[in-house]
Amino acid sequence: MKSKFILIAALFSFSLFAHEGGHGHLEEGGKFGGITAPVIDTAQEHMGDKAKALFKAELVRSESGKISLYLFDEKMNVLGLDQFGPEVEAKLEVKKKGKFTYFGTFKLSKHGNHFMGQLPKIEYKPFNIDLYLVNGKTKLFVGFSNLD
Numbered sequence: 001m002k003s004k005f006i007l008i009a010a011l012f013s014f015s016l017f018a019h020e021g022g023h024g025h026l027e028e029g030g031k032f033g034g035i036t037a038p039v040i041d042t043a044q045e046h047m048g049d050k051a052k053a054l055f056k057a058e059l060v061r062s063e064s065g066k067i068s069l070y071l072f073d074e075k076m077n078v079l080g081l082d083q084f085g086p087e088v089e090a091k092l093e094v095k096k097k098g099k100f101t102y103f104g105t106f107k108l109s110k111h112g113n114h115f116m117g118q119l120p121k122i123e124y125k126p127f128n129i130d131l132y133l134v135n136g137k138t139k140l141f142v143g144f145s146n147l148d
Contacts, residue, residue, distance in 0.1 A: 030058040032060045034059045034060035035059055036056055041140060055135075057070065061119065065121070067119050068116050085133060088132065090105060091105050092122070094127045100128060106119070127147050
């Protein structure tokens with residue numbers, strides 16, 4: 001009985017780390033050693049896993065704190081950045097005292113076939129990065145949750 005209680009408690013604790021609304025899931029691994037997530041229209045941001053993926057994205061982090069964002073079509077072909085705005089706005093949330101709280105924003109700029117920026121120094125983990133970019137007139141969102 002005690003082991004069942006521990007198992008149930010452990011399962012519920014995993015749901016506490018979910019980013020509100022979710023960001024969807026992709027089955028493929030990243031092409032550049034990062035993690036992937038769907039890119040959606042910001043109008044569907046509240047829909048979580050039910051939002052329609054327009055593109056796929058991969059977030060790659062280096063030990064120095066540089067992050068790169070690659071964008072892909074549905075077949076995981078790297079997209080050129082001509083159709084996208086010059087910068088990506090990144091909003092950072094950290095888990096502090098058991099709750100995710102806003103930490104700040106930073107920018108990623110075009111760098112060849114991807115966007116690149118410097119991740120601020122983060123003392124609390126895990127953390128979430130929400131990225132906002134523009135494709136023509138469409139504002140897009142991609143989120144990466146529970147990073148450490």
